[in-house]
Amino acid sequence: MKNKDFNNLWSKSLMSNYAVPSITLVKGKGSIVFDADGKKYIDMLGGIATNILGHSHPSVVAAVTKQIKTLSHVSNFYSHPKVIELAQILIGLTGDKDSRVFFAQSGAEVNEAAIKLSRKTGRTRIVATTGSFHGRTMGSLSLTGQSSKRTPFLPLLKNVKHVPFGDIKKAKRAINSRTAMVIVEPIMGEAGVIVPPADYLKQLREACTTHGALLVIDAVQTGMGRTGQWFGHEYSGIAPDAITVAKGLGAGLPLAALIAVGKSSQLFEPGDHGSTFGGNPVTTAASVAAIKWIEKNKILAKCKADYKYIYSSLHAVPGVREVRGAGLLIGISLDKENSYLVARKLQEKGVLVNAANPNTIRIAPALTIPRKELAMFVKMFKEVIADVH
Numbered sequence: 283m284k285n286k287d288f289n290n291l292w293s294k295s296l297m298s299n300y301a302v303p304s305i306t307l308v309k310g311k312g313s314i315v316f317d318a319d320g321k322k323y324i325d326m327l328g329g330i331a332t333n334i335l336g337h338s339h340p341s342v343v344a345a346v347t348k349q350i351k352t353l354s355h356v357s358n359f360y361s362h363p364k365v366i367e368l369a370q371i372l373i374g375l376t377g378d379k380d381s382r383v384f385f386a387q388s389g390a391e392v393n394e395a396a397i398k399l400s401r402k403t404g405r406t407r408i409v410a411t412t413g414s415f416h417g418r419t420m421g422s423l424s425l426t427g428q429s430s431k432r433t434p435f436l437p438l439l440k441n442v443k444h445v446p447f448g449d450i451k452k453a454k455r456a457i458n459s460r461t462a463m464v465i466v467e468p469i470m471g472e473a474g475v476i477v478p479p480a481d482y483l484k485q486l487r488e489a490c491t492t493h494g495a496l497l498v499i500d501a502v503q504t505g506m507g508r509t510g511q512w513f514g515h516e517y518s519g520i521a522p523d524a525i526t527v528a529k530g531l532g533a534g535l536p537l538a539a540l541i542a543v544g545k546s547s548q549l550f551e552p553g554d555h556g557s558t559f560g561g562n563p564v565t566t567a568a569s570v571a572a573i574k575w576i577e578k579n580k581i582l583a584k585c586k587a588d589y590k591y592i593y594s595s596l597h598a599v600p601g602v603r604e605v606r607g608a609g610l611l612i613g614i615s616l617d618k619e620n621s622y623l624v625a626r627k628l629q630e631k632g633v634l635v636n637a638a639n640p641n642t643i644r645i646a647p648a649l650t651i652p653r654k655e656l657a658m659f660v661k662m663f664k665e666v667i668a669d670v671h
């Protein structure tokens with residue numbers, strides 16, 4: 283079967299909530315993937331920031347294979363070694379040994395869990411930011427600051443106030459002694475890789491501390507090393523009350539975590555929350571293997587160097603307005619509103635990127651992507667921009 287055949291079958295069998303994909307991917311290794319017609323691509327999107335070690339990485343394949351042959355699923359009535367190993371690793375990454383972890387499968391679910399955690403403070407009000415993306419289930423959609431996604435599904439949760447991202451004055455005006463939590467992305471990913479002012483998180487932390495509100499960092503997209511730090515807020519020096527991670531956590535497998543830091547880790551009591559598959563042995567085994575590999579091979583430092591390389595290669599190219607982000611979460615904003623055309627032309631040339639909005643190309647490849655492939659991306663990007671500019 284070819285791309286064309288799969289496309290027809292997609293329309294006949296999958297719901298129309300997604301645009302019909304133009305290609306069907308059938309195999310991959312590292313940051314190279316192949317479609318059903320046998321065409322080769324550089325995968326600069328990494329399954330939207332999920333495949334932190336790329337496709338079929340030997341350490342993930344080995345960990346998953348070993349685990350599925352040993353024990354596949356146990357539910358939360360029983361413990362197993364990998365869920366504990368991963369929880370301890372994540373606690374270590376927060377730097378606070380009083381942290382505690384809740385596992386689920388997706389970003390939306392762990393943001394839902396954060397909403398429930400915040401309810402246990404006895405308060406119900408939430409402050410989130412305009413343009414943010416926190417998920418599409420009814421609770422997480424209530425946090426998401428994009429009216430196009432919200433409007434068809436009103437009414438959503440009451441008492442969620444959206445304030446402009448990066449505007450500390452407006453945030454401070456909204457946060458008060460009735461605020462249960464403030465949720466914020468360190469860098470807004472879906473919105474087009476939007477970076478806040480350098481002291482924004484620190485000031486949000488101060489406002490939350492003053493009023494006793496939880497500060498929740500949504501690190502679903504920035505997490506697991508992507509920005510050259512483990513979660514993406516560390517540069518600010520703050521300690522959040524909770525962190526949510528998902529996308530990259532399972533190295534391509536569905537795994538998410540709500541990590542409650544400090545006192546907030548004591549808010550949930552038995553029976554307050556749960557997830558049948560949360561902390562599954564196979565997905566946690568994949569995650570443990572990936573994190574160890576990243577640590578051993580100093581991938582966080584590599585991501586920082588990769589950002590410098592992409593920035594210096596592209597920021598002065600005619601047609602490019604700005605290169606922004608951190609590590610391997612990068613938004614390339616264009617002078618013209620032609621990002622969809624640029625993305626399509628790149629795909630024709632064998633490069634997969636995402637047009638996050640009409641003038642921004644987003645890349646979030648495997649953290650392990652070799653410099654040679656980044657250089658290929660730079661070359662093709664320059665050709666396409668010269669062509670359309």
Ligand SMILES: *Cc1c(COP(=O)(O)O)cnc(C)c1O
Pocket residue numbers: 387388389390391393415416417418467471472500501502503504528529
């Ligand atoms: C993708 C994303 C989510 C939602 O994750 P799902 O796994 O799709 O539910 C939440 N927050 C951020 C910042 C994201 O990028």
